[in-house]
Amino acid sequence: MQISFHGAAQTVTGSQHLIRVGGKSLLLDCGLYQGKRDEARIRNRDFAFDASGVDAVVLSHAHIDHSGNIPNLVKQGFRGKIICTTATADLCGAMLLDSGHIQEEDVEYVNRQRRKHGERPVLPIYTRKDAAEALQYFEGIEYERRYPLWPGVTCTLYDAGHMLGSAIVGLDFSSGKGDPARRLVFTGDLGRPHVPLLCDPTLLETADILLIESTYGSRTHPPIEGSAEALKETIRRTSKRGGKVIIPAFAVERTQLLVYLLNKLYNQGELPDIPIYVDSPLAVNVTDIFRRHTAYFDAGTQDYLRGDPDRDIFGFKRLKYIRDVEQSKQLHSLQSPCVIISASGMAEAGRVQHHLKNNIEDHRNTVLIVGWQAPNTLGRRLVERTPMVRIFGMEYHLEAEVVTLNGFSNHADQPGLLSWAQAFKQPPARTFVVHGDPEAAQELATRLRHDLGFQEVMIPALHQTVEI
């Protein structure tokens, strides 16, 4: 068996691992590499392998850094099945179309710049149409059902507790052609226990080969309860001084988590009587998908849903979803206190940029940051309280309060990763630490060796192939 690490190797983005066994090829995830625009375009455009030679894709979850290059894989000749949970398949329906749209828009911008310099235009990596085409290859399955990929290989998905439909992938290979029977486990992205909405990550007992993520391999998260409390206090404080709360949030998962928490606070009478807007067409579509997949929620959320006055944990009297651009623009002229949740999560694109531009110069307002902000993003500049920030080419004084809540992460931290890995009855014979920056991956690898006695732990380099 050969494993080649074609993405999320010593970095957190672009998850793609190719397994070759018994003359067949299986791709674990087909993510987009996200980074500087030009570098990302070149890395995502060409695969390091022949797309038409891949027999199947097993997809851990719908996040774009895991699923986002599937339309390009199909465009380049892949015709196999894409196996994932039914919720992941549904989410990809919305997210890949949105991603195709972003690719098209991005290239329009790049080509305007290139024309100015007399350079030839470039083509989008894929279009909305390519994304729609790719959706026909998805096959959704349920958790913990053994699915035969082809003779000698079965695939089982387990709840990873990271986002709706997220899976840990178990692959069982029967013996043949000099290969022994063995089990490979790929964590995808691993969630945290006790997070609202999601079930805890499933503990597994056996793995001969383990691919484990390490996003927070060197960190410990603050508990989520403190952040939920701070969310309430921030809204109360801001509303009391007549201000608005602007929350840049990823349209998928983070927005639904916030709405669920706000729904609870509203039912308990803990929120001031002000309107709350979710202003993102993708978030609206994705919330509908969440509503269709309540069976994936954890027991606590299911209980809550049964007792919710309108049987909808993503809807309450003061909450309004906004899809239409004109309605979004009307929010700009609002004078009274409100909460606006809008994408993108790092404020690099999307409608939230308009809300920030209109509101950060007023000291009564608050920008509430609820997720990790990459360096060089508008979100990061707000977290760092840069006095002047640039939005749409204009400079704005940052006068608003900025609150950062770090407790909403949906990735396991170092103690979480270790306690999950400790559940194996025996350490895996080989472990590969992926999906983490070098320092995080290194620290997790050290802990796995020292604390858990894992013997062969390796941090593969990009495009490295390992024979097992």
Ligand SMILES: [Zn+2]
């Ligand atoms: Zn993820």
Ligand SMILES: [Zn+2]
């Ligand atoms: Zn990821």
